[in-house]
Amino acid sequence: METLGERIKKLRKEKGLTLQTLAGEVLTKGMLSLIENNKAKPSMESLAYIAGQLGVHPNELLEEVPTTELRELLQEVETLYKADLYQPDDFNPIVDKIEPYAEKLPYRYESARLLEIYSRCLYYAKLPDWQPVLERAETMYEGLHLVNNSADVHMFRAMVTFQQHEYAEALKMLQDSRRFFEERNAVIDSLKKLDFDFLEAILYFAVGEDAEALRVLKEGIDYSRERQIYYKINDLYRVMSFHAILTNDIERKDYYVRKLRLFAEFSEDEKIETTLDLLEAHYLISFAHEYDKAEKIIDSNLEKYKDEEGYDAFYLEKGKVLYHKDNLDEALKWLQQHKISDYLHHPYDLSMNYEKDAYLALIYEQQGRHDLAVKHAAIAKENIEPMLDLPYKKFILDVYRQIAK
Template identity: 25%
Template sequence: MMTLGKRIRQLRKERNMTLVDLAGDKITKGMLSLIENDKSKPSMETLSHIAKKLDVSIGYLTREGDEEWTRQMLAESDFSHYFSFPFRHIEDNILPYLDRVSQSSKGMDLYNIIRIYYRYKGEHDIADEYTDKIAKFYRSIGIEHLVVRNRLNDAISLMYSQDYREAYNRLVECEAEVTEFKTYDPHLELEYVYLKAIFSVLVDMGECVLLANRVIELSYDMENFKYFFSANMILGYYYGLEGEMEKHGEYEERLKRYLQFNRQEKYELELVDEGHPITVFYVLTEDTKQRAGLYEAYIRKVEGHHEDGTIHSSNMAFYHPLFLLEMAYFKKDYGTVVENYKEGMYIRSAAQHPIDRIIMATRSCVYPLSLYYLGEKTRAREAFSNIEATIEDIKRSVFTKEFNMIRDIIFE
């Protein structure tokens, strides 16, 4: 087991701090050297100072929990995976050994994963307990802006259980704290505004528009474009569905300029038509031949990137069958669509925000439409109803316009 002194030295070096940096004006460099070499025991006041400087709790410094094990648990599974969540890893390797979770920032990362696990399970009381644990830790070491960030992460965790309105309400509750602590964490406001925009889709679309525009403003002001693509996509999509094509075009042009100097894997997967990056109607198009050509070129491009190793295999495994299916639909090869469609293939098991879920449900309607055009109207209606059930909680939205138009066709 690592001694107190060795643990302090390891943490200091991990943070690229010198003895002088860690000592500050509270203790001498010589005293700190004695502590690190286990030749002197620090007082509680000194220990508190060291813990705060190292961004850990006193409990962690005094060997509460197991840092190496905690890091290993975080490294052994991809918790940021878009298409799956490691339930088995958590149930077999983490939950039985909670006493080993280190009381450090890494331990709080693991607590956040456990919180998400319980959101998935619908066990919100337990999930909220982990929100409190994380808040208590950061408060104990005096880092209040991370207490606020924990509240944002708590709202994000509710996306995994699709409790969007509750997430919105929790964001509203912490707005004053975000305003107070954004000085200490400049990007706190940007993340807050973006999250509130996403969750306000089902509460107040007018507010969503204002907030998404604010995200774009803050992106320029802070030179942080993490949410720039998404905010422009949402607004361009919204105005396109509303028939305000001039405004739709403004956001599309801004996005095209942005994409000229910012290429990422996720954009390669999302953009079928780089000339018109913001799609308004995903399935209902007057020129199916032109759309089929776009899909054919897109699939060749993505397959090439995959062979080069520039697109993650899990992304390819999920999206490739979808685009092949949609290309077959636009080529009016309805038999191929019916043969290759699998229920749930458009549903990602990891969290999606409501607009993404609506888009994927709309795209999956190539299946009931293919049945309809093959004369299988009863099966088409049943298939559509099954898809509609997956977005029952969010179907009353401006973003379901195309979905509702497809319903009108199938249930004529």
């Protein structure tokens, strides 16, 4: 972190001033050199003069973390934070950049945002003491009347509880947060309202309150249409289409998939197309039993993303389709490559992925490897038992009863 002298020198050079020019007629060149090298401290009068010459407020020179340095740090950190970060270690560089400043940040927006990012990165890096840091950020946001930023903190806390699979508690926390802002007549912007709507719907689905989830989703979609806001529309339609698959409402599924295809074309977002391909392949295998159609979609994506990571869900669907086409050895290879992402926490996502061990059990049983079959059937059963009563649960429990009888 910069000293007062280093700060003066940096600003002088940024403005293209020589020592003599900055010293002017008030200071000597030698005295200014001593100040810049931390061998002398300026009087308040000298400090005010230097600040005037540099075009900044004296407080900016005196702050332990000056405004310019703070803004540069935040800009750098925001760029790093927006990158694709997947593993706990990915967050350590951000933690390392903010940590030296954490205890000396002045009371302003940039500091609050840095503390918020620092807290989130500590959490994702699985490091301790992220909660007190988040509380400091929230206190600053509230003191500065930054309502939308405070709302982000509330939603993050609810998401942490959700990621601990405490779904009912996470829903209660989110609803309490919404009431908190409503009772204060706080004005939350449209995008933040849609964030709340989407998260609340997801949590309703997680506790099995589908009717409430659909109500909130519909309100969010209607709100977006009325105001011509496209933010979150991808997520809203995607969840609606997946729920339609689970309830065997194919007409509704096709409706939302068509909407998403159009939105993907409009936004030129390739990730939406990939998500829709995965959704369609999953539907064709697990619900429509049209294995050839599903395999074409899967193979197209596996070829397209063969050199990239993060497409494990296609490995699972590939293994499933090969099992149903009686290609057990190849199915086994694909299923063994599949790993459940650490970022999957919703009962829908987990239940889908827990099918893996049930399929492994079926393959091992047909290969005459009964002990392995029982082992994986038991793993699938143990994983699925706390989950909602979705079609995946019935399939997994049926496999367990078939193999462990």
